[in-house]
Each structure stands twice: as C-alpha cells, then as structure tokens.
Amino acid sequence: MRDAHGIQAEGLAREFKGGIRAVDAIDLEVAPGEIYGFLGPNGAGKSTTVHMLTTLLPPTSGTARVAGFDVVREGAQVRAAIGAALQEAALDPLLSGREHLRLQTALHAMPKAQRRQRSETLLERVGLTEAADRKVKTYSGGMKRRLDLALALVHEPRILFLDEPTTGLDPQSRNALWSEVARLAREDGVTVFLTTQYLEEADVLADRVGIIDHGRIVAAGTPAALKAEIGRPSVEAIPADPADLAAVARTLLRFGAPVPGSPKGASVRLDGGEEALADVVRAFDAEGLHLQHLQLHAPTLDDVFLAKTGRSLEGAGDELDAGPEPEPAPATA
Amino acid sequence: MTSPLLLQVTHLARRSVVRTLRQPLNVVPSFLFPLILLAVNVGGLESAARIPGFPADSYLDFALAFTFMQGALFATTNAGTDLARDIQTGFLNRLALTPMRSAALLLGQLAGVVALALLQATLYLTVGLIAGVRPESGILGVFVIVFLGVLIALAFGAVGAFLALRTGSGEAIQALFPLFFVFLFLSSMNLPRNLIEIDWFRTVATVNPVSYLIEGIRSLIITGWDAQALALGFGLAAGIGALALAAAGAALRGRLARS
Numbered sequence: 001m002r003d004a005h006g007i008q009a010e011g012l013a014r015e016f017k018g019g020i021r022a023v024d025a026i027d028l029e030v031a032p033g034e035i036y037g038f039l040g041p042n043g044a045g046k047s048t049t050v051h052m053l054t055t056l057l058p059p060t061s062g063t064a065r066v067a068g069f070d071v072v073r074e075g076a077q078v079r080a081a082i083g084a085a086l087q088e089a090a091l092d093p094l095l096s097g098r099e100h101l102r103l104q105t106a107l108h109a110m111p112k113a114q115r116r117q118r119s120e121t122l123l124e125r126v127g128l129t130e131a132a133d134r135k136v137k138t139y140s141g142g143m144k145r146r147l148d149l150a151l152a153l154v155h156e157p158r159i160l161f162l163d164e165p166t167t168g169l170d171p172q173s174r175n176a177l178w179s180e181v182a183r184l185a186r187e188d189g190v191t192v193f194l195t196t197q198y199l200e201e202a203d204v205l206a207d208r209v210g211i212i213d214h215g216r217i218v219a220a221g222t223p224a225a226l227k228a229e230i231g232r233p234s235v236e237a238i239p240a241d242p243a244d245l246a247a248v249a250r251t252l253l254r255f256g257a258p259v260p261g262s263p264k265g266a267s268v269r270l271d272g273g274e275e276a277l278a279d280v281v282r283a284f285d286a287e288g289l290h291l292q293h294l295q296l297h298a299p300t301l302d303d304v305f306l307a308k309t310g311r312s313l314e315g316a317g318d319e320l321d322a323g324p325e326p327e328p329a330p331a332t333a
Numbered sequence: 334m335t336s337p338l339l340l341q342v343t344h345l346a347r348r349s350v351v352r353t354l355r356q357p358l359n360v361v362p363s364f365l366f367p368l369i370l371l372a373v374n375v376g377g378l379e380s381a382a383r384i385p386g387f388p389a390d391s392y393l394d395f396a397l398a399f400t401f402m403q404g405a406l407f408a409t410t411n412a413g414t415d416l417a418r419d420i421q422t423g424f425l426n427r428l429a430l431t432p433m434r435s436a437a438l439l440l441g442q443l444a445g446v447v448a449l450a451l452l453q454a455t456l457y458l459t460v461g462l463i464a465g466v467r468p469e470s471g472i473l474g475v476f477v478i479v480f481l482g483v484l485i486a487l488a489f490g491a492v493g494a495f496l497a498l499r500t501g502s503g504e505a506i507q508a509l510f511p512l513f514f515v516f517l518f519l520s521s522m523n524l525p526r527n528l529i530e531i532d533w534f535r536t537v538a539t540v541n542p543v544s545y546l547i548e549g550i551r552s553l554i555i556t557g558w559d560a561q562a563l564a565l566g567f568g569l570a571a572g573i574g575a576l577a578l579a580a581a582g583a584a585l586r587g588r589l590a591r592s
Binding site: 109 | 337340341343344345347348351352355356419422423424426427428429430431432433589
C-alpha cells in the first residue's frame with residue numbers, strides 16, 4: 001500500500017566545523033512510491049543529505065519532512081517509517097546473518113513468533129537462507145549488501161534510504177540488488193531514496209534523478225527529460241593516422257560545437273542530430289581522411305552533469321576533494 | 334509480554350556476550366596475564382610476607398586480589414574497543430535508526446563485561462584455591478569476592494564505554510591502557526599502604542581509589558569480614574560505576590545526536 005507522503009525538503013543545509021557547507025540549501029520533492037536517484041561524485045553532499053533525512057544528523061537550517069513527519073521535531077516517527085542501508089554495510093563481522101536479523105527484529109520490539117517468521121522471509125528474499133548461520137566476516141561484499149537491505153526492511157518501512165548500495169559490487173550482485181529495489185517500489189509501493197555515483201544505476205533504476213554537486217542540486221527530473229535537455233547526440237572520430245587529428249577536428253567542426261572526448265580524436269555535439277551522421281561520413285570521405293573509429297554517443301546523464309557543472313562525473317570526486325564527504329558525526333545544530 | 338526495553342537489553346546483551354566470547358584473542362589475555370603477573374609477583378615478593386606488620390602469612394593470599402583489578406582493566410579496554418568499533422563501522426547508526434533506547438545500549442553493552450568478569454573471577458579464585466588460598470570470610474566470602482570483582486569490572490567497563498563514546502576511536506582506548514596501568518601500580522597492590530616507606534608513593538596510594546577496591550577484595554581473603562574495607566570497596570565501585578554510566582549516557586546522547 002502506498003503512503004500518502006514521500007519526502008520534501010526546503011532549503012535543507014548542513015554546515016560542519018570550519019565552515020564546510022556539505023549541503024547548501026537544497027530543495028527536494030520525492031513522490032510516494034517513487035525511486036529517486038540522488039546522483040553525484042564523492043564528497044558532493046549525498047551522504048550528509050541522507051543522514052539529515054534519516055534524523056541521524058540535525059540540519060543547520062531548512063526543513064525536511066519524511067513520510068509526513070518533520071525530521072527535527074518528529075524524529076521518532078520518521079525513524080519508525082523509514083528503513084536505511086547506509087554507506088558501507090554496517091554489520092558485526094562476529095555475528096551471523098540470522099543473529100543480525102534476530103537483533104534487528106527485537107530492537108523493533110516485534111513479538112517472538114513474528115520475529116522468527118520475518119527473519120526467515122527476509123533471508124529467503126535476499127537469497128541468504130543457506131548462509132544465514134555463517135558469520136558475516138565470511139560473506140562477500142554482495143552478501144553483506146543484501147543482508148544490509150534485509151535489515152532495513154525488517155519493520156516494513158514505507159520509505160527506504162539506500163546510500164550507495166552497489167558501490168564495490170560485481171555486476172551480478174549489482175543486478176540482483178537493482179531487481180530487488182525495483183520490486184520493492186513497483187510491488188510493495190515503497191518510496192526509495194537512492195544515492196549513487198553510478199550513472200547507469202540512476203538511469204536504470206530511478207524514476208527521477210537529482211544531481212548534486214558541491215552541496216547544491218544542479219539538475220532534477222526524469223532521466224529522459226534531463227537527457228532531452230541536452231538534446232543532440234555527439235559524434236567522436238579518431239583518425240587512423242594521428243597526424244590527421246587536426247584535419248579531422250576541422251572537418252567535424254562544420255557539424256557542431258566541440259565537446260570533451262578521447263585525446264586521440266575529436267568530438268562535437270551534432271547540430272543536426274543523428275541525421276547529420278551520414279553527412280559527417282561523406283565529409284571525411286571527401287577530405288580523404290581515414291578513420292580508425294567513429295562513434296555516435298546518445299546523450300547520457302554524464303552529459304547532463306557535464307553540461308551543468310562543466311566537468312565529467314567520472315573522476316569529478318577526485319577533483320572535488322582528496323577525501324570523502326565530512327563525516328556526518330555529532331554536532332549540535 | 335516482555336517490555337520493549339527488556340527485550341532490547343536482552344538482545345543487545347546477548348550480542349555483547351556472544352561477540353566477547355567469539356574474540357578469543359581479546360579474551361584469553363584477560364584470563365592469563367593477571368595470573369602470570371600474580372605468579373611473577375608471588376615468586377619475587379614472597380619474602381615481603383615476613384616484614385613485621387605484613388597482614389598475611391602468604392604473599393599469594395595478599396596478592397590474589399590484584400588479579401581482579403587487572404581483569405577489570407581488560408574489561409575496560411574490551412568494552413571500550415567494542416563500542417568504538419561500532420561507532421567507526423556505522424553499526425551505532427544502524428542501532429540509532431531503530432526504536433532502541435540509549436539505556437538499552439549501555440546496559441546491553443555492559444552485559445558482555447559482566448559475563449567476562451564472572452568467568453575471570455571464577456578462574457582467578459579457582460587457581461587461588463588450588464594454590465592454597467583459603468579466604469578468611471569462608472564460602473559466603475567467595476561469593477562476595479566474585480560479586481565485588483564483577484561490580485568493579487562493571488564500573489571499569491562503564492568508564493571504557495564512556496571513553497569510547499567520547500573519542501569514537503578504538504585506538505584511543507588502547508592508547509589509554511598504559512595510563513590505567515599506572516593507576517593500578519600506584520596503589521596498594523604490592524604492599525599494604527602502612528608499609529610503603531616512600532612518602533609520595535604512600536600518599537598517592539592513599540588517595541588512589543584503586544587501593545580501596547583492591548583492599549575490599551583483599552579483606553575478604555586475608556581478614557574476614559571487615560565492614561570498613563567492604564563499605565569502601567563496594568561504595569567506590571558503585572560510585573565510579575554510577576558516575577561513569579551517567580557520563581556514558583550523556584556521551585551517547587551526544588553521539589547519537591538523532592532528532
């Protein structure tokens with residue numbers, strides 16, 4: 001059953017000691033039952049936002065309501081309505097998967113019979129029944145993430161926060177987690193707030209995406225709409241003979257404005273869209289230029305990030321800072 | 334039906350005990366080192382028992398109480414390190430997102446300390462009895478020794494929990510271990526205070542609460558039922574425990590900082 005409330009934030013901000021403004025007055029609106037992808041590089045403010053929305057960190061200013069409750073004044077109600085799997089699966093390596101679930105269900109004060117039943121259901125759902133009695137320190141990264149998700153779902157939350165749930169996972173584990181998250185939203189009507197630095201993850205999973213950079217939301221909308229804003233595709237050409245690079249670049253400039261690409265070639269955003277590709281090929285032929293590689297790139301969320309920030313998302317975190325986001329640890333607001 | 338608080342305490346306590354017992358490299362030294370130090374001290378200082386005015390016939394009888402203090406010190410670092418690890422790994426955040434009460438976390442966390450202290454006290458006493466120690470307070474005194482030993486470990490464990498919550502760092506707790514050890518050595522652990530000849534040492538040992546904790550246990554072994562020693566031992570252990578628990582509670586509220 002879908003909840004009537006999702007997530008709303010207005011002017012939400014968090015400043016840390018030393019004046020570091022990790023989140024800078026962001027506005028958010030996540031509809032009930034929606035998967036919202038919060039995309040940004042390392043250190044952009046994603047985790048700090050999640051910590052504020054889950055009541056773990058008081059905002060410095062602004063307001064936020066989660067499941068209809070104010071995150072500052074109604075923290076207990078917010079926590080009762082949400083589940084969260086935060087960055088780096090926080091598990092006890094000395095406990096088994098089943099022991100984790102037993103503890104989590106007890107902390108939610110479930111009756112004994114329900115605790116056992118819920119634990120078994122969740123272990124089965126995330127494919128950990130066979131490994132349930134093994135200590136978590138023997139689990140793979142994917143298994144830990146699945147257990148983390150199961151723990152977040154113990155009390156059947158209406159809203160689920162997933163902070164970079166697939167970071168470090170192999171493609172198979174990533175796909176399995178995506179399927180489960182999609183199922184939760186589509187079948188159970190759970191609202192999902194998902195942070196990620198993976199473009200593909202946001203593209204595949206999210207109904208809508210918010211792109212955050214330097215603590216500010218620089219773009220928001222459906223992936224399709226955001227890409228449509230960028231509009232035209234780009235084409236990249238790499239000459240067979242590196243000496244022809246300048247000539248190739250000159251030829252391409254007739255068809256559009258340059259965009260960043262491989263240093264071995266030249267790229268332009270096509271003014272005439274995909275239809276111009278045939279003309280591009282004919283132009284190279286007419287100039288007698290031989291190409292090693294010619295590729296049409298449909299707009300991606302990385303293009304959106306590039307257009308909004310002037311930088312590519314890939315590697316933007318390295319450029320932002322040498323370390324992770326400021327630790328969302330205690331501090332009085 | 335079990336109250337939510339009791340259910341939370343029970344399961345957090347269970348976790349604390351389970352993970353304490355699943356770390357043999359942390360647990361075994363807390364059993365062995367105090368006994369090794371006891372053997373070294375007794376071997377080297379047995380002749381001290383012949384000093385006029387020495388309160389026991391055997392140095393072993395006198396020194397056995399110290400093993401409880403050293404065991405309690407291990408409890409401090411184990412409890413502190415475990416809690417600091419929960420903070421560092423984000424496990425505390427996981428707990429903070431549940432309806433868990435702060436009191437449940439602290440009480441549950443200290444259950445592991447109590448379990449370890451019980452096992453330690455039983456082992457130290459068993460070894461002492463095998464080696465010939467016969468507590469003057471009799472069978473009932475044995476139980477009181479165990480009880481006071483556990484209470485002291487609980488008080489020290491609460492200090493460890495407070496430090497973990499303040500610093501959030503297991504390394505910081507480990508780094509404080511030598512400092513705690515200095516406290517133990519600057520007490521009446523090796524000699525009764527009235528036989529310490531160096532003035533400053535005697536003064537420090539007299540104001541050091543650790544002396545009275547040791548003397549509380551020691552009185553049950555070498556004296557019998559000494560009301561003053563027991564009152565001081567139990568009173569200080571309870572006082573340190575209460576203060577440390579209150580400080581740890583306040584630190585936990587600050588650490589969670591949830592709204």
